[in-house]
Amino acid sequence: MFARILIANRGEIALRILRACRELGVQTVCVFSEEDRHARYLTLADHSVCIGPASPSQSYLRGDRIIAAAEVYNVDAIHPGYGFLAENPQFAEQCRDSKIQFIGPDAESMRLLGNKAEAKKLAKKAGVPTVPGSEDVIEDDEEAVTLARKIGYPVIIKAVAGGGGRGMRVAHNEANLRSALYQARMEAEAAFKDAAIYLEKMIERPRHVEVQIMADSKGNTLHLYERDCSVQRRFQKLIEESPSPALDERTRTELCKAAVRLCKTANYVNAGTVEFLVDQAHNYYFIEANTRIQVEHPVTEMITGHDLVQWQLRIAAGEELTLKQRDIIVNGAAIECRINAEDHAEGFRPCPGPVDVLYPPGGMGIRWDSYIVPGSRISPAYDSMIGKLIVHRPTREQAIRTLQWCLNELEIKPIKTTIPFHRAILSLPEFIDGQVDTGFVERSFINPPK
Amino acid sequence: MFARILIANRGEIALRILRACRELGVQTVCVFSEEDRHARYLTLADHSVCIGPASPSQSYLRGDRIIAAAEVYNVDAIHPGYGFLAENPQFAEQCRDSKIQFIGPDAESMRLLGNKAEAKKLAKKAGVPTVPGSEDVIEDDEEAVTLARKIGYPVIIKAVAGGGGRGMRVAHNEANLRSALYQARMEAEAAFKDAAIYLEKMIERPRHVEVQIMADSKGNTLHLYERDCSVQRRFQKLIEESPSPALDERTRTELCKAAVRLCKTANYVNAGTVEFLVDQAHNYYFIEANTRIQVEHPVTEMITGHDLVQWQLRIAAGEELTLKQRDIIVNGAAIECRINAEDHAEGFRPCPGPVDVLYPPGGMGIRWDSYIVPGSRISPAYDSMIGKLIVHRPTREQAIRTLQWCLNELEIKPIKTTIPFHRAILSLPEFIDGQVDTGFVERSFINPPK
């Protein structure tokens, strides 16, 4: 095991990594920006070192400064956490060039799996379903009609240069499609001065289900089952849980195996996540891979009992996975609520500011992962997530009840947080019944039906 | 299940019961003394009601006032927690007379198991070993010599009227014994004006090991394995853990079976604990039974995954144990440190006062059961225990490491607490090796060898 590592991150994930290191007996060096100088978690590190001003581009995103700190403190490895430099292959290479172990995959498999187009090709090679559609630009309407007939309606037409929904058109049948193609091209031309469009099957009311992977450098690749992150807003996850309440056993098994296949094909090492959309008929489609530890990893830790961040360190240190797939046993149900300093009633506007009062919940099966303490000041310079409330109970029903109670116990004042939003979501019959898709939050909270 | 119960206790166990009720959907009425009026946990109850001034004899020990509150709020049952009225058979009877379910055993089995002499007789009947000794007063020296030869040296001579160690003499051989009998009688006569003495085998360097029992009203009695509470001072437990680091498999099995046998013989229903001394040769001796939930119950909850307080409610509500003995599976190791507002450097003197700073620890496998919040004031009127820090990890070694780290993370200021004491204990090789007996704390901290 490493003697000393550097934590190249801040906030709750920095504290999470600190905790993992302590149990392993690994010393820690934590870098920080001037804005974070007085953060309490820094006092728990063996060393902490200022690397720049508040702006991430001058501190947490400055690979050179982080590696300089790593060299000064003579660390064996760097844990990048999530965000910032975690999925930056150049940084992973810089680490390697400086003879410092990067705790994550190597730059090559990060590039392979991190690039959406590359990953989609790899998925096809590994026999993992992807969202069906045109490989290239659709030049001809008849080509579109043929393809749509093959992949099935509804289909979605997207502008190649597109973004933000512009140049996007949904077609539910052939007549629809012919007019939609024309409109989409016009819109794309107007918006992007580029009329090129392509076609994809539209996944209706999909669930977001992802598979946790752990792979060592000896060729062992395991999955730790799935997480369901369908409660999201603009691709920002808000609630994550495991097991998924909507997956049947067959789909669950296939999904997990597909994720392992994909990672093996990429020669992937360390912790990673393979994300899928699952439609109402239980068809699943690979969408992307995350080559790092995820925010929502505690959900998997709770139901399997395995410490994923410790395993990240072990694998990076060259240890072999002592676990076999059959040792990964799911126990009960776990749900995580991300507590953000945001006002959900005002479009989830970030609400940085002081934390004068903080009463975290506690008791059986409760986990509160947060770096804030009374007296903390939430900085506008960084992500608004300030804590993760995780509940692990024998059944999903119990977990929901306990989570509701914990959201009453948890008080954070005077800043606004997403606590009331979570209370609202958890009491909705759609959530309780496990019937939520990725559009649910927007339909229910952002643009509720009149 | 009950619609509404009353919680006849305060502090952390009141909050613990509140949490159990919420997951079961049971409404709560919490009684409090004027001293506790501003306690934060009271805001989490459905109703809270003042029953008297600070003094326990005028509030938490006043069964009449508690039952009056229960009747006013029309509750179905009363949970007594631990301490106060929890092992008071008269109170259990008062509840029954008022047609309110007492969440605990009935008055009869409470009386049977709660009385040490009665319980010892019962143990003999159930074939459970007790500390060997004279059944009655030793009148004659030759009788003592014969008995000592039979039960084996060393033996301890105790004054019938005794207490506080006076009139107590240890004899390691027959010559010893003859002079010790004379001295003990003289001392007892001088101290208590009663020279009557009795003889017991002296258990040298015993461990305190207790077995958690759960029994329903349908005749099902289960054990949830043992807890080792050898780290204690003047019979006050300080650290509890499960599994015991010193028990061999055969002794563990026998101990657990003996505890079940004893409870079955007493027709015991609900949660209970059977306490044993275990000597260095793995002989075990029943010492007493606790007819209530114990302070240290979370240790068992963590390693078995079963919520004991919820089961207390279920059993009291007439539900049958859906668990079988084979469903009770021990997973990993759990250790609890009792955080008391005491100064261990000054003979564990209680240090009530304000809590201005409170940083509880968190993360994987950490449980913090406490009623205090920043701004709390620890009252001198009650027990000095202010929180329980419980760690559950795959191995005892990991649990100790994580606990050490958590004790660094946990800050409570400006009052003095037992946090530094726990740090010291956890780093001692005797504790790490699992070699601690009930005299260890006194030898190491109170009267350390010169």
Next chain:
Amino acid sequence: MSEIDFNAMERLVGLMKENDLNELDYKCGDLEITLKRGGSTVMAPLPMMAPPTAQVAVPTVPTTHQPAIDELAGMLTIKSPMVGTYYSSSSPDTPPFVKPGDRVSAESTVCIIEAMKVFNEIKAEIQGTIERVLVSNTQAVEYGQPLFLVRPD
């Protein structure tokens, strides 16, 4: 938390005096200290109490009744000595023991509190005029809960 560290305060004031400081602000965690000395611009302390008048008598408050906010306005309270159910009269058919405007003496029964099937007559223990009844018939009351506001004689 609320205890003043006079030792520390005295040292701070000494420090100011010796070194001719005229203002000191100290803040650390919960602790906030502001000290100012010297200068003629300091506000002249105004008398906190009303100016002395010819008025003499101040009502004596029984020691068992700690002053509550209403008592500071000259009112006393009768509090419940137990947890139970409040009854304003001895039976549904009889008038209440007391109503606003009634005079009570120490021995006057003002209500009944039922606890554990026992009906306890509650005495006023003070004398004066019932100003207001603070609870309603059959209401649950807790220990120490104010039941009546009484204007003392």
Next chain:
Amino acid sequence: MSEIDFNAMERLVGLMKENDLNELDYKCGDLEITLKRGGSTVMAPLPMMAPPTAQVAVPTVPTTHQPAIDELAGMLTIKSPMVGTYYSSSSPDTPPFVKPGDRVSAESTVCIIEAMKVFNEIKAEIQGTIERVLVSNTQAVEYGQPLFLVRPD
């Protein structure tokens, strides 16, 4: 946390007295200290620098250098612009770039900071006289760490 560090307070006050400061504000994390001294004419702003003389030029301080506690006593600091290892000289055999008493101008090299095997020459960026060296050779320094105290001209 709530204990007053009298040692620090006394040093601060001494600093004020010696340097004829009449106001001092110090804030760091939880700790906030404000000290004011002198006569009743507190409001009259006194020149922060040396009393007015025939001299005209007042050293312009680069804006990147925010006033720290020592700067209030008339000192400026040169801070490390990066994380790395501090070297006082260009090689073990050569004398340090600067020592107390040396005059530096904006372009003077005052030390080397090694970061990622690159040796970065650090310029003074201000002018004045080196009063004190705050770090020792081969010491690890962080971003923004004060390296030198400089007395401005």
